Amino acid sequence: MKLDLIRKRKIRHSSAMALVDAGVDLIYIRDLLGHVSVKTTEVYAKANAQLKRKAIEDAGRTLVPEEVPEWETDSDLKSWLMDMGKHKTSE
Numbered sequence: 001m002k003l004d005l006i007r008k009r010k011i012r013h014s015s016a017m018a019l020v021d022a023g024v025d026l027i028y029i030r031d032l033l034g035h036v037s038v039k040t041t042e043v044y045a046k047a048n049a050q051l052k053r054k055a056i057e058d059a060g061r062t063l064v065p066e067e068v069p070e071w072e073t074d075s076d077l078k079s080w081l082m083d084m085g086k087h088k089t090s091e
Contacts, residue, residue: 016044021051 020027030041045051058071071077 013044013086017048020048083088 016029016033019032020026026038026041026045029044030038033041034049035041
């Protein structure tokens with residue numbers, strides 16, 4: 001009996017997490033699970049660390065513009081860097 005309850009809860013939780021992963025709005029998940037408050041459903045959104053990481057990485061891409069390194073556009077600097085190590089100094 002107790003094992004059946006655990007299995008049902010596991011299926012319920014796994015299904016809710018899959019819906020969160022798929023980007024389904026928490027309001028719809030709340031309705032499917034029969035929660036009175038969306039605050040109860042927010043537990044599923046808080047539990048997904050990968051989703052949080054992706055959101056932070058996506059936000060970072062829009063905040064930090066991609067820059068071309070200075071040496072890519074400076075031919076003198078690029079030549080100097082390419083020549084490093086080619087000339088041995090005599091001691």
